[in-house]
Amino acid sequence: KQEVTQIPAALSVPEGENLVLNCSFTDSAIYNLQWFRQDPGKGLTSLLLIQSSQREQTSGRLNASLDKSSGRSTLYIAASQPGDSATYLCAVRHGEGGSEKLVFGKGTKLTVNP
Amino acid sequence: EPEVTQTPSHQVTQMGQEVILRCVPISNHLYFYWYRQILGQKVEFLVSFYNNEISEKSEIFDDQFSVERPDGSNFTLKIRSTKLEDSAMYFCASRLRLEQYFGPGTRLTVT
Numbered sequence: 001k002q003e004v005t006q007i008p009a010a011l012s013v014p015e016g017e018n019l020v021l022n023c024s025f026t027d028s029a030i031y032n033l034q035w036f037r038q039d040p041g042k043g044l045t046s047l048l049l050i051q052s053s054q055r056e057q058t059s060g061r062l063n064a065s066l067d068k069s070s071g072r073s074t075l076y077i078a079a080s081q082p083g084d085s086a087t088y089l090c091a092v093r094h095g096e097g098g099s100e101k102l103v104f105g106k107g108t109k110l111t112v113n114p
Numbered sequence: 115e116p117e118v119t120q121t122p123s124h125q126v127t128q129m130g131q132e133v134i135l136r137c138v139p140i141s142n143h144l145y146f147y148w149y150r151q152i153l154g155q156k157v158e159f160l161v162s163f164y165n166n167e168i169s170e171k172s173e174i175f176d177d178q179f180s181v182e183r184p185d186g187s188n189f190t191l192k193i194r195s196t197k198l199e200d201s202a203m204y205f206c207a208s209r210l211r212l213e214q215y216f217g218p219g220t221r222l223t224v225t
Contacts, residue, residue, distance in 0.1 A: 101159035
């Protein structure tokens, strides 16, 4: 059974700092991995999707990497801003059997202090 | 930019009552999902729906749950007889290609 873990559970940084959020998964047979942002009491906003054949994806100040064989992904946020404060979720879609479901980690709660 | 919408944003119901949560997926999407998130816990998959039938469901999605796409735009989740433990945020999602897009959620409170 796929398990997704995110470390740290919470992170507080000063504005302008570069930071890395970590995601690990137990079954490397994934189809793709998605990073989401969740604001308090709100829905999930998709940030980046990495396919199993890719090593990284970039969008603006965000860069996500994937090391499928070791079961790890990182989300790098450059020059953090207070508006980046949110919970960041990692989710994997299994690669075998045509599974549709995303399996989520519990998230990392990020606070960027002005 | 097209987005997934959900109604209502908050639903309060009594234990044993039936509830229907509504979603309007992005218009050209073909795959539809329901997830839930109990307060303080992970987002959990409930069901996926494609070509007018369930393609996958989790252990949570028992006989008390059903889904329907009654017309070309709506996608609904019905809980027949709600329990206290059904209290959660319910998210609808849809996709056309690889990426799943989520709605803002319906907070269901069962009293």
